[in-house]
Amino acid sequence: MERKEKITVVGAGSWGTALALVLADNGHDVRLWGHNPKQIEEINQLHTNKKYLPGVELPNNIVGYNTLKDALNEVETCILAVPTKAIREVLNDMANVRQEPLTIVHVSKGIEPDTLLRISEMIEDEMPEHLLQDVVVLSGPSHAEEVSMRHITTVTVSSKNIEAAEKVQDLFINSYFRVYTNPDIIGVEIGGALKNIIALAAGITDGLGYGDNAKAALITRGLAEIARLGTKMGASPLTFSGLTGIGDLIVTCTSVHSRNWRAGNLLGKGQKLEEVLENMGMVVEGVRTTKAAYQLAEKYQVKMPITTALHNVLFQHANPKDEVDALMTRVKTHEMEDLANVLSSEQ
Numbered sequence: 001m002e003r004k005e006k007i008t009v010v011g012a013g014s015w016g017t018a019l020a021l022v023l024a025d026n027g028h029d030v031r032l033w034g035h036n037p038k039q040i041e042e043i044n045q046l047h048t049n050k051k052y053l054p055g056v057e058l059p060n061n062i063v064g065y066n067t068l069k070d071a072l073n074e075v076e077t078c079i080l081a082v083p084t085k086a087i088r089e090v091l092n093d094m095a096n097v098r099q100e101p102l103t104i105v106h107v108s109k110g111i112e113p114d115t116l117l118r119i120s121e122m123i124e125d126e127m128p129e130h131l132l133q134d135v136v137v138l139s140g141p142s143h144a145e146e147v148s149m150r151h152i153t154t155v156t157v158s159s160k161n162i163e164a165a166e167k168v169q170d171l172f173i174n175s176y177f178r179v180y181t182n183p184d185i186i187g188v189e190i191g192g193a194l195k196n197i198i199a200l201a202a203g204i205t206d207g208l209g210y211g212d213n214a215k216a217a218l219i220t221r222g223l224a225e226i227a228r229l230g231t232k233m234g235a236s237p238l239t240f241s242g243l244t245g246i247g248d249l250i251v252t253c254t255s256v257h258s259r260n261w262r263a264g265n266l267l268g269k270g271q272k273l274e275e276v277l278e279n280m281g282m283v284v285e286g287v288r289t290t291k292a293a294y295q296l297a298e299k300y301q302v303k304m305p306i307t308t309a310l311h312n313v314l315f316q317h318a319n320p321k322d323e324v325d326a327l328m329t330r331v332k333t334h335e336m337e338d339l340a341n342v343l344s345s346e347q
């Protein structure tokens, strides 16, 4: 019989709440911490979180907490489910109320602009060493709306410590939520973060009225530039053909649940970025990640034409249609650059 645990989910948005449900289904005592007292009252009294997961009923073994100290008391594992922008602030608050080491499972998909740190690196940077047991990432094609309806979902967990990843695999795995492990933490985090850029771009092309051919082109050429950067950063190229690479690209570029796709769609239809973000009401990670990936491309001297085009649209007021035209009229090239180099050296 598996050990049932007290587990704290930090962040009561869509993804934190959906993951709390999976853990509750597995019999764990789940504490769901959020910074909004009214929302916590709703979770405890009505067993709903209507803003983030409308129509979903939460079981009794999910208890809402508004105080981090109480939420983290006597807990060994915490799931960190806040937007990338809020991570440092929340970790700082956690460090102030913790004395014992904690395993942090992060589920956010982003890169920090300017420092260019992946989220596991941000956690190591911000959390004092004596308070950090292990850092694990959970990522993959998984919209909260579907997970909360117990629709079949597959994800991957990764950590520098394989045993920690396997423990998290055991906490989450069940008949509708299948969890794999992958030792390549760089590839897992880069794939999960950068697919949001391509999802924004896919939303834009849909909003402009382009068809499925354009979407397929974006997904495959998007994957090529993500893998080009990721491998330079030390990731295994194989990871990009897995759940956290192509898998997450497919779901985010093709699903109406995706906030990144929806934001891109509105941009393609002519709305201004500020207006789109204001009306979304939930995090659109791809915007900040585009800034970070653009900086990473410069740092590692990697060509990322789709990321650059999106950067121009988001931050330089470029016209989306002009950027698509510019992408299509670049100098002709090989599809597989490495393969072309190998073949020409054999001649």
Ligand SMILES: NC(=O)C1=CN([C@@H]2O[C@H](COP(=O)(O)OP(=O)(O)OC[C@H]3O[C@@H](n4cnc5c(N)ncnc54)[C@H](OP(=O)(O)O)[C@@H]3O)[C@@H](O)[C@H]2O)C=CC1
Pocket: 011, 012, 013, 014, 015, 016, 034, 035, 036, 052, 081, 082, 083, 084, 086, 089, 090, 107, 108, 109, 110, 142, 143, 144, 145, 281, 282, 283, 285
């Ligand atoms: N939704 C999904 O399907 C998936 C999301 N993810 C990733 O999970 C991460 C979280 O996303 P998601 O849950 O969807 O986002 P949401 O926008 O749905 O929720 C974000 C939550 O974080 C809270 N929050 C924001 N800032 C702070 C802060 N400074 N301190 C404390 N809490 C804060 C929000 O509170 P408030 O309501 O007060 O704003 C809200 O409860 C993102 O990185 C996302 O990419 C990954 C896989 C799937």
Ligand SMILES: O=C(CO)COP(=O)(O)O
Pocket: 109, 140, 141, 142, 143, 196, 199, 248, 251, 252, 257, 258, 259, 260, 261, 283, 284, 285
């Ligand atoms: O990461 C996700 C699905 O795997 C969620 O994507 P969005 O943030 O675009 O909704």
